[in-house]
Amino acid sequence: MPNVIATLDAAVEALLKQIPGPIVLGLPLGIGKPNPLVNALYRRIKADPSRKLTIVTALSLEVPSGKSELEQHFLQPLVDRVFKDYPDFDYVKDSRGPGLPPNIEVREFFFKTGDYLHNASAQQHYISTNYTFAARDLVLQGINVVAQAVGQRQGPAGWELSLSSNPDLTAEIVERCAATGQPLLKVAVINEAMPFMEGGACVSPDFFDWVVTDPAATHTLFAPPNAKVSTTDYAIGLHASSWVRDGGTLQIGIGSLGDAIAHALILRDRQPESYRSMLTSLCPDGLAGRELGRFEQGLYGCSEMFVNGFLKLMQAGIVRRRVFADLATQKAVNAGQLDPDTLPGGVCMTGGFFLGPTDFYAALRALEPAQRAQIDMTRIDFINQLDSPCGTEMELKRAQRVHARLMNTTMKVSLLGAAASDGLESGAVVSGVGGQYNFVAMGHALPDARSILMLRATKETADGPVSNIVHHYGHCTIPRHLRDVVITEYGVADLRGQSDAEVVKRLIAIADSRFQDELIAQAQASGKLETDWTLPERYRHNTPQNVDRLLHPWTEAGLLPGFPFGTDLTADELKIVGALRRLKKATQHPVDLVKLALRSFWEGREAPPAYLERLGLDEAKGFKALFIRKLFAGNL
Incomplete structure (x- = not known):
């Protein structure tokens, strides 16, 4: 059994004692990081120049703060409501601000999109690698500690842990270190907010050397709100959805394009006539070769990222084609010799990590056992490649991933x-x-x-x-x-x-x-x-x-909503966001800005008092503040 450590401070003390030299800390990407432990360790080493720390990870997430005063005023209530007690990383704050201390270095192999374009230190320490090589390359960095946020439950055989959002790299890192004799301290930190996922994510406690049980390590998961799906996104999503074959395999990603594809697939299945009409309007060469039918067999989701769109497709009964871990069984199912509905086991969704909005995590936590068993969160070296030391496994993947449509942005x-x-x-x-x-x-x-x-x-x-x-x-x-x-x-x-x-x-x-x-x-x-x-x-x-003209009838009919899977923003917040976006776009074009300003002053429009208060414009004084107030009102 692992060593159970009751507090974060005790874990840091033990870690510093266990590894007296430089610490090279490997962390999962996205929400699998144990933020409170990382921050506690970072602060201790930052205060002690005699110690060295290297953090090797990807996708270090940070609560949005806004670049302008308007954005900051607008975001604060939203951040308080959605992100609640999510703790930002001190190393991210320092990297964006005064810089990292000389005894600490951060190396990432994937950035949050566009966040570090102008950060010289982050650019210089970036590691360019494929996801399937990431575990190998993390081991090459000399990692001697791997720490991960985990979920827990009391199972039939006793206490169980789940790698939850991130079974993607951890097991492979452990295996690679063991194979080369490289010492590796494995630390689990329990976060009760992590959904307990099964399949490859479920591990026994002795997979780890230490398990930290401090309640202070439980916090709200980073939950980016759904992005608005534009008409452009829907046009792309409609085209892409018509390449998906019933009975096939699907990979999609996060963001508005992923939501557009998922919603288009649901339209195709539930409103086929409207779906066909939309595509007809968008396709000057006609619909020959496009897939337009409903999903009688369903799809198998196999994607490095298990996103909200996949869960919506499961709930809609579209992602439901089960695959099986036995090659002979899978071949017999493919040949129509076995009815998959009569077979035990099997999964319809395989993912390596997940990230999504608040209701996505809530839905994962609320899954019934039978539903949870349909999702296999597992290793990225299984998902992202066909190659395998075992030829049978490669053949199994080929049998499972029939008619695959692998979609990327x-x-x-x-x-x-x-x-x-x-x-x-x-x-x-x-x-x-x-x-x-x-x-x-x-x-x-x-x-x-x-x-x-x-x-x-x-x-x-x-x-x-x-x-x-x-x-x-x-x-x-x-x-x-x-x-x-x-x-x-x-x-x-x-x-x-x-x-x-x-x-x-x-x-x-x-x-x-x-x-x-x-x-x-x-x-x-x-x-x-x-x-x-x-x-x-x-x-x-x-x-x-x-494109707007062609899709306008279905937008007006409510078939192509801006947020097909809901939003964390209120109706008033959506109006404010729309006005701020139009205002920001106008500031990039001086002529448009002048026209907008003249119209705003001529019409004498005023924004609702609650909107002005939200943006800190309710007591605007001075020409600049009053000017912005008028421009904002003119954009509502």
């Missing part, structure tokens, strides 16, 4: 089909490679699978919109030889097996029309496109306004 796609998803041309890291490369490669390795990369066709900048489909780009996450399916709000480009010229043509057909002529000229100048080629007229109407 990217930032830029070149006209030859390469994709940049994690960094800029300068080398600055936006997020990280994560498992994207693994799933793209798997999309080619599985015989009936497809890799699907999704991106919004344009990005708004201070200088106006720019195209995300570009002639070339100085950074690459996915090389052109792995090009497969690319989707924007304007359609689908099936690139598999196509010549370079055909790839160029298909990508230009789904680019924003404001940039198509420039892309054509660049491709022709580089010799990748015939000089006499012209873009067919049916692709010349790729504008945001046209």
